[in-house]
Amino acid sequence: MNVRPLEFRTARSTAEATALWAEVPDAYYLAGGTDLLIQMRLGRRSPARLIDLKRIPGLSAIEVRGDGALSIGACVPLGVIAAHPEVRARYPLLAECCLAVGSYPVRNRATMAGNVCNASPAADTAAALLALEAAVEASGPNGDVVLPLAGFFQGPGKTVLPAGALVTALVLPAKAAGCRGSFHRLSRRRGVDLATLGVLVGRHAAGGAGAHRVVLTAVAPTPLRVPAAEALLDRQGAAAAAQAAEAARAACKPIDDVRGTAQYRREMVGVLVARAAAALG
């Protein structure tokens, strides 16, 4: 499958994983593998070494921290995240976005850290993670880093993750709990297909300034939060649905591709933002 001889190593700690990465050129970390294996088969990536992270203790855990934040280990499959009681109760938008990825068997392997590191403009989980102001925790050759997800994506397939660093967890702050709303996703067929576009509109229970979230996927080089649309909804609520939709249409930078035209995407961003904002009531 791989275009050159491949070495497979199992890491037992993050320190061992980063050391294994540094030993050879073209080493790749492996979590669920549902994107990486396809890219290897297509010849888009040809690792010399894969470093499996799934047997590192702690990377497969979901836990509530002392400050109330929820930490989701890098190797937790999407299906487990979506079914987790803390996620369903406190971060329902995240559960919804996890269930939008792939199929049931794919979600038993695919991870949220992988979805984020793959950095597709269409990454479904990025919509909720941006809305909830999640942080990316990573371990690298030069120590541990915490990176806000805002600013993490630099373009298709590009992130600010330092070379050789591996994501250990995605962390949802306690203050983001209780954000509710909906994720609207268009695709050519309802199951499995990548999103043609996605729209998430959410609101924190407290209301007021800074309560709303509007995030778009697959309509710009990265998943995109739209502060102008959020501010309109903060001030006038659902009454500003049409103006928020117009702000989102103005903010997006879609392209033509096999899933849809730029014009179609821009039109539908407006339709879906208006619909999701109106649904907030």
Added chain:
Amino acid sequence: MTQRITVRVNGIPETAEVAPDRTLLTFLREDLDLTGAKEGCNEGECGACVVLVDRKPINACLMLAVEADGREVVTIEGLAKDGVLHPLQRKFLEHQALQCGFCTPGMILTTLGLLAENPSPSEGEVRRALSGNLCRCTGYRQILDAVQDAAAELRGTGKGAAR
């Protein structure tokens, strides 16, 4: 360069030397001659290769054989016991929920995973769970009927779907 793995397949421990880039699907089909899991799209879109790994349905085309080291794999060949079909297999026959049969092993193993988690799924839940399993023959109606009928029988016997 190969690597030694030990995988329990349909209850039988199998030890083998495999290349690190060999998928679980190729390992099952070509090294163990278990050809029930099918290679359809080879990119996780069609579900024809679904098997259970540690009781969860997964796409065997998207998992390396070396990742299965120490795990428990169930393929369609492991369901019938002493020549008697698993109730879900029998319901697929009774409802004529297959024509060419290519998608059937994946349909059945994905369904077994669902029923182990949710013994009484609604039709919508079955449709969502099977949305990654493509069938080009039946139009799906018979498959949905077979799943509901099998779920009812499995609930009745109290055995559950897991084997």
